[in-house]
Amino acid sequence: MNKPLNKMAVQATINGESTAFLCSPGQVLAEVLRDELDLIGTKIGCNTGDCGACSVLLEGRLVCSCLVLAAEVEGKSVQTVEGVADGGELHPVQQKLLEHGGLQCGICTPGVVIAAKALLEHNPDPTEEQARYWLAGNLCRCTGYDKIIRAVLDAAKTMREEAA
Amino acid sequence: MAVQEFLSPRSLSEAQAAVGEGATSSWLAGGTDLLVGIRLGARDPARVIDLKQIPELTAIEVGETSVRIGAAASAFDVLHNSDVPSLFPGLAEALNLIGSTQITGRCSAGGNLCNASPAADSIPALIANGAQCRILGPEGERTLAVEDFVVGPNKNALAPGELLVELILPRPAIGTSDAYLRLTPRTEMDIAVAGAGVSITLNESGACTAARVAIGAVAPTALLVEAAGEALVGSPLDQPAIDAALAAVRAAAKPISDKRGTAEYRTHVVGILVSRAIANVQARIEEARA
Numbered sequence: 001m002n003k004p005l006n007k008m009a010v011q012a013t014i015n016g017e018s019t020a021f022l023c024s025p026g027q028v029l030a031e032v033l034r035d036e037l038d039l040i041g042t043k044i045g046c047n048t049g050d051c052g053a054c055s056v057l058l059e060g061r062l063v064c065s066c067l068v069l070a071a072e073v074e075g076k077s078v079q080t081v082e083g084v085a086d087g088g089e090l091h092p093v094q095q096k097l098l099e100h101g102g103l104q105c106g107i108c109t110p111g112v113v114i115a116a117k118a119l120l121e122h123n124p125d126p127t128e129e130q131a132r133y134w135l136a137g138n139l140c141r142c143t144g145y146d147k148i149i150r151a152v153l154d155a156a157k158t159m160r161e162e163a164a
Numbered sequence: 165m166a167v168q169e170f171l172s173p174r175s176l177s178e179a180q181a182a183v184g185e186g187a188t189s190s191w192l193a194g195g196t197d198l199l200v201g202i203r204l205g206a207r208d209p210a211r212v213i214d215l216k217q218i219p220e221l222t223a224i225e226v227g228e229t230s231v232r233i234g235a236a237a238s239a240f241d242v243l244h245n246s247d248v249p250s251l252f253p254g255l256a257e258a259l260n261l262i263g264s265t266q267i268t269g270r271c272s273a274g275g276n277l278c279n280a281s282p283a284a285d286s287i288p289a290l291i292a293n294g295a296q297c298r299i300l301g302p303e304g305e306r307t308l309a310v311e312d313f314v315v316g317p318n319k320n321a322l323a324p325g326e327l328l329v330e331l332i333l334p335r336p337a338i339g340t341s342d343a344y345l346r347l348t349p350r351t352e353m354d355i356a357v358a359g360a361g362v363s364i365t366l367n368e369s370g371a372c373t374a375a376r377v378a379i380g381a382v383a384p385t386a387l388l389v390e391a392a393g394e395a396l397v398g399s400p401l402d403q404p405a406i407d408a409a410l411a412a413v414r415a416a417a418k419p420i421s422d423k424r425g426t427a428e429y430r431t432h433v434v435g436i437l438v439s440r441a442i443a444n445v446q447a448r449i450e451e452a453r454a
C-alpha cells in the first residue's frame with residue numbers, strides 16, 4: 001500500500017487570483033510562495049520572524065510569511081511584492097525607493113515595499129518617527145535606513161497629492 | 165519528526181475533540197513563538213490546532229462589568245479596538261511593545277501568557293489589571309488569576325488537553341488607570357531587562373483607594389507585589405508611600421545576572437520603572453478628570 005502523502009489542498013486568493021496549492025501541515029507560507037508558486041520576490045532571511053524579508057499582507061495585514069503556516073491561509077487573501085505594481089507601472093513606494101536609492105543588495109527590498117505599502121494604507125501621512133517604528137521589523141544591512149525612510153515619506157506625499 | 169497534522173476547529177467542542185486522542189498537540193494562536201520553537205527544535209508537536217477560526221478565541225467584548233479578550237485575539241486587534249486602549253492604556257502599551265509591526269499583527273495576549281517568558285511584556289500589565297484566565301479542559305472549566313497561571317520560566321498551569329479560552333479583566337472603576345513601562349537596551353525589537361505594570365484607583369481628593377503593582381523580567385515569573393500596592397493604598401501617592409512601594413518591589417525582585425544586566429542593576433531599575441509608571445497612571449487619572 002502506498003504511504004499517504006499527508007499533503008493538504010489549500011485554496012487562497014494570492015495577488016487577486018484564486019490559487020490552489022498543496023502543502024505539508026507544517027510548511028510555512030514563505031516556503032510555499034517561493035517553492036510551489038514561484039513567487040520568489042518574497043525572500044527568506046532569518047526564518048524566525050526577526051528580519052522582515054518575507055513580509056506579505058495576509059487579509060491586508062502585515063505579517064512575516066515565515067511565521068504563518070501555509071494551511072492557515074485557506075480561504076484568505078495574500079498579497080506579495082509581485083502584486084504591488086499595477087502592470088508595468090510601479091507603485092509610488094517602489095518608484096521612490098528607486099529615485100532615492102533606498103536599496104542596494106535588494107534582499108530586504110520586497111519586504112520593505114510590502115511593509116511601507118501597509119503603513120501608507122494604514123496612515124497616509126506618517127511622521128518620520130512613525131515610519132521608523134512601523135518599519136523597525138524590516139532589517140536592512142546596506143542602506144543605513146535613511147534613504148528608505150526618505151523614499152517612504154516622499155511616496156506618502158506623492159500618494160496624498162494623487163488622492164487630493 | 166515534523167508536524168503531521170494541521171486542524172482548524174470551528175468551535176470549542178471541536179477544539180476539545182481535536183486535542184483528544186494520541187498525538188502531541190500544540191495550540192496555535194498567532195504562531196510567533198510556536199513556529200519559531202518548531203523551527204529551532206524546542207517544540208515538536210505532531211499536531212497543530214489553529215484556534216483562530218473559533219469565535220470565542222478571537223472575540224473582544226467590552227461589557228458593563230468586565231472586558232473579555234479572546235486568547236487568540238491579535239495584539240493588533242486589541243490595539244485597534246474602539247474601547248480597550250482607552251480603558252487599559254497600560255495593557256495597550258505592553259501589547260504594542262511585543263516585537264515588530266509584523267509580530268504585533270499576529271501575536272496575542274493569550275499566547276504571550278501561555279509562552280510564559282519571564283520577560284513577557286503583556287503579563288505584568290494583565291496582572292496589574294487583575295485579569296483572570298478562563299480555562300476549558302477535559303474535566304470542565306476553571307478560572308485562574310494571571311499571576312497564578314505562569315508557574316515557571318516557559319511553564320504554564322495548563323494540564324494536558326486544557327485550553328486558555330479568554331482573559332477576563334474587571335472593567336476599571338471610576339478614577340482608575342494603568343501603565344506599563346519596560347527598559348530595553350535598544351528602543352525597539354528587544355527583550356525587557358525589567359518591566360513594570362501598575363493599576364491605581366484614586367478618589368476625588370486624590371487618595372489612592374486601590375493599587376496593584378506587577379513586575380516582569382526580574383524573577384522566574386512575572387510577580388504581583390501585593391506589599392507595594394498596600395503601601396500606596398490610603399496615601400495621596402506622596403513620596404513616603406512611593407518609597408515604601410519601591411522598597412517592597414525591590415525586596416520582591418529576584419533577578420538573574422545575564423548579558424542584559426546584572427541582578428543589582430535590574431533590582432534598581434525595576435524600582436525606577438515602577439515609580440515612573442505610578443507617575444504616568446496618576447497623570448492619566450488627573451487628565452481624565454480635568
